[in-house]
Amino acid sequence: MAASSLTVSRWLLAAISSLSPFGISIMVPLVPMLSMSMAHSVSELQYLFSIYVIGLAVSQPIFGFITDRIGRRTVLLSGFGVFVFSSILLMFADTLVMMILLRFLQAVGVGVGTVVARGIIRDHLPPDEALRAFALLTAAMGFTPVIAPVVGGFLAPLLGLKSVFLLLAILGAGLLLLCFHSIPKDTAPDSGTRQNVSIKGYLSVLRSRAFWGHTGAFGFLQGMVFTLMASGSVLFQEQFGLSITRFSLVWGGSALIYVLGSFLLSRLSALGSPRWQHTAAVGMLLVSLCTTALILWQGLSLELVVVPLFSSMLLSGILTPTTMYGAVNAVPQWSGSAAGLSSSVGMTMAGLFSWLGAAAYEADPALIMLCFGGAGCGFVACWWVAHHNTPSPAL
Template sequence: MRQDADAGTGKGGPAGVTGAGGGDMLRGMASLTKGTENRPASPSAVPLEPGEAIPRPYPPLWLLALVTFSGTLAMHIFVPALPSAARSLGVGAGAMQGAITFYLIGLACGQLFYGPLADRFGRRPVLISGLMLYTFAGFVALFAPGIGSLSVARFFQALGGCAGLALGRAMVRDTAEPQAAASRLALLNLMVSAGPGLAPALGGALVALFDWRAIFGLLAAVGLGLLLLCWRRLPETGQMRTGIRAGHVMRDYLRLLRSPAFLGFTLGGACTTTSMYGFISASPFIFVNELHRPVQEVGLYLAVMVLGLSAGSLVASRLVRRSGIDRVMIGASLAGLLGACLFLGVVLSGHMSVALIMPPLVLFTFGSGMASPMALTRAISVNPAVIGSAAGLYGCAQMGWGALCSALVAIGGDPAVGAGLVLVGGCAIGQMGFWIAGRSRRATASRDADAR
């Protein structure tokens, strides 16, 4: 099939994206993603060959970035409010870090279901349903009277928010081949990573100006706005599969889990990227309690770290065309491991300061920003027939690892030491995962060559 089959103009899409409005939207999309793909004339100008599939329209990359970002926004924006919420609800630091862990568990669990549901019913209706749950849970959290009800509301907020995490990336892969998808995912990651850099600063400002509950009012409003945008502007990109049953879903998951390549890329991507959540959940207590910085500065330090993610994603989107996905991924993982080791060394030296810990942390996030889109592209490309399920399983592994890292840091005596150990261990395991995946791909390529 020609490349233009993936670069449709909106014909055959849902209401709201066809006709002149859809053409304007897609022309804007083309300008946003200029340079990421070589896109020939539109299918409306080139007749389809007999039996060729109707082209699927490109969804706006900025909208995919927003829905993907919304899932983690609710976690990042709440981080600076943890000490304030703990005092208000009369609980300790560990219990409030548990609220982050519950959110990550919700993100992990939800993605196991969104992938298969999206493969069966389409990306668009499933994503809109998730945004409805995200918005409703935000309103419930706004009025939660205690830590128990808040944690439950956060869990369901995560279940809704993870729809964007799983399906936003799958919709990119739906409409591009692996090399082009890696470039577009890097751009998507760049847009998304800018959000968590701003979110903690915004959360700190809301706590200082109003109250920690104002954060959930804002999140509910964001969910409602995204719901309206997706209803009007989001086309369907998936090819719906009929007759999917629970047994089929389990078969797809087992097939993926039996693939050493998928396991390696997923393990590597999860450990390299979301080990950072262990540090994020501990960051208010590290900066405020150990380094004696005001709570308003926590968001600024996290924003500086996220600059590393953004820079890594930007560099990856350029390097992947020249160096290839695998080289960029391995080099990025090694850079992240070096940054994690340097951070742990500073903590163990007993001379911890903001000036000494920030450069290693930025190096770590730079490596994570480069490795993340590469690992994701490889993982969900292992079996193109179940991209949605692969994206969901990958996202589940990411958030499950993030929840584990957050819990491990919370039970430790010193949050800085715990965060350092989690970062180093995560990067080391991630590097091992990439090695397993690379070895599996080389063995498969060798068998295919021998068969020919």
């Protein structure tokens, strides 16, 4: 593709991608209030988070298939309509079972945003611009988990739990209207194309070494973060004596460093070149191996958690956009299917590493950093698969 044909604001695409992580992160500070008001334990309320992740993982491959079959605009508007409707119903849900069901519908609806945004960027931008656009998406999605809990923690005590779901409904409706007016109608595919999407699309994607290499790399990068996310607060409080406030500062700082990495990639085109991307991948390998070796040698310490965390987040901010773009560009004509499947695999791997991190911490707190280092090594292995004898997706 020689020139940009994108008519949709990149900020709008970043916003529709970010609504999904906003919807899960805003619930974090609500757990104590829900536990008191609904007389359920904190462990039972975790289903409100896990069902959301399951909804995303299940729906996104389906949405990717449908967008390749009938176009992106209709699917996006329909999905956001489901999100708004379920958010409104959550204001009136009075049982945990009902809330879990509606949270699943929320995730199913909002999951289309990530798929459509990635597909539109791949379809309408040349590689160098697409990579910078993916960097903007990554930065926006990285900033969301920082601001969403603050918003939820402010609204819920002041205006009640219903105000949080009302805010989600308003945000969803606002983005729905913006998408309705801003995203052009798709050119309808011919009947032969529609009939062959299910065969050619997914089979081409599933057979692509580049797709699985980039998707695996993306999943392992998510795994590094989610390994610590599952038990991070407990790790910092029990092992290092940090208060929840100080942990929040550490975790928020790491998220901002992630955003910084993506922001630098969006502004400095040289960082997207194969040379610098491979250098960043080697840096991730060094972080992973050194963390593992030092933990085995010296044992667990605050420095051996914070320094690898911050280093890996900066590198992830630079590398994640390339893995995202590489996955959707592996089989260009089926970018929607690739976007949905890669996002689903990434979410699934994140969930697995979240569970693995929690299990490792219960066995031995130091093991959580070994899982972290293992995920980093897994990223490098998949990066090699994606780039060995495969043309670089960027530039």
